[in-house]
Amino acid sequence: MPYQPAHAPYDALLLLSFGGPEGPDDVVPFLENVTRGRGIPRERLKEVGQHYFLFGGVSPINDQNRALLAALREDFAAHGLDLPVYWGNRNWAPYLTDTLREMARAGHRRVLTLTTSAYASYSGCRQYRENLADALAALADEGLPLPRVDKLRHYFNHPGFVRPMVDATLEALARLPEDVRAGAHLAFTTHSIPTAAADTSGTPQDHGDGGAYVAEHLDVARTVADAVRAETGVDHPWQLVYQSRSGAPHIPWLEPDICDHLEEQHGKGVPAVVMVPIGFVSDHMEVKYDLDTEAAAKAAELGLPVTRAATVGADPRFAAAVRELVLERAASERGERPERCALGALGPSHDLCPVGCCPARAPRPAAAGADSPYA
Incomplete structure (x- = not known):
């Protein structure tokens, strides 16, 4: 052979x-x-x-x-x-x-x-x-x-994507003043998208109530928060929040926005916040501006200590x-059955996007899926 x-x-x-x-x-x-x-x-x-x-x-x-x-x-x-x-x-x-x-x-x-x-x-x-x-x-x-x-x-949910985010969150916590560190809130951030697009994300069986997009982010956030608790012994409260909204204001998008969330947490008496951009692979413009510039300015205005975890990069x-x-x-x-690594509760994703997965408003040909014209 x-x-x-x-x-x-x-x-x-x-x-x-x-x-x-x-x-x-x-x-x-x-x-x-x-x-x-x-x-x-x-x-x-x-x-x-x-x-x-x-x-x-x-x-x-x-x-x-x-x-x-x-x-x-x-x-x-x-x-x-x-x-x-x-x-x-x-x-x-x-x-x-x-x-x-x-x-x-x-x-x-x-x-x-x-x-x-x-x-x-x-x-x-x-x-x-x-x-x-x-x-x-x-x-x-x-x-x-x-x-x-x-x-x-x-x-x-691959360990090689999640574990660096755990370490980045621990490092961001360590940069907070010691007197507010234990009470810090974890704000896991990702790109906001229209709720209609979220509801139809993933395979057809995933559609509805935020679809796979929200479910996958929640699973990663929970996995990272659990790992931080195991490492530090502190059960930090956390929430999935959104950033980088664009588009017409009358169209519903996923909320809450990170800046609104910072105001809410400050109003509740939270002593500090760590922003963890789990939705992004690298520190590109939407991280550098929306978090490091805009959200950081909002936190400074509130007098709320914040740090931001690094992306995987x-x-x-x-x-x-x-x-x-x-x-x-x-x-x-090749027809083999390899081990498929995944953390969290959702398991490994599909190899081939099925028909009806993350549909567009106006159907267009898409490669690398079950409906590809180039199979």
Whole structure:
């Protein structure tokens, strides 16, 4: 029997992310990419772009993805995994279509995709799958051979994602003044999305009452809080809260907002708060502005001591988790039954998004799922 590498049948990994501007001149064109088709005036985009201009027009996300790429390549090499890693973005260079074109021309025919979104939702999963389908359609129009593209399962509860967040929470607690530390409240934060999108997140059987999006975040928050209690002996109260809301004010989005939550906790006499951004892979703009700038300013106004836990970023344990997920999926594709690691109560997620998973308002082709036109 011919030798098969541990990652067979896959011959490449694609890191797929959101993208971000890398200078002041990039900000408005980047936001035009993000909002394409919504008819938002350029002047309004300049207003929205003020968050980026406060940081020199540079989003941290691209450098953070470069660091993750380096960590993945280092981990793969250290463990003898000869699997090239590419990087493409939805909304800024390097663009997904350009990267897939490069991969196709390099001869790659079975591609695994890691998205920088750990949870189920339309914007965090299916929209990336739609982008993959758009890119494959563009390659087909150019007459290029199309690789088969699959997506790694949701990794929100993989130990390599959760354990770094536990340590980051402990470190953030340790930075609080000792006299308020034991009474600190843990505010687990994630991106707010419309309640209608939350209710239809995940598989059809998950739909309703926040769907998989809320259930998965609650499970991770509970797992982290339990681990902190086991480590410190202190049972810190906690709550899942939201940030980074955008869109029309008349459309219901998940609440409470982190700033409103800080006011509420201060009113209850809570002595301190640790903000734990469990919904984000890295410290990109929505973490740096919405938490480190806006929420921190609200806490200062209230006189409420706060610290913020770090995100997972390029932690070596996360890079190792990605390797484990690659090998797990490869073994499954070969018909084996690999161990599927997961913490919390929900168990490991599905490999293949089923029909009806995280549906869009207007149906569009999506790759890397049971309804993919490119299977």
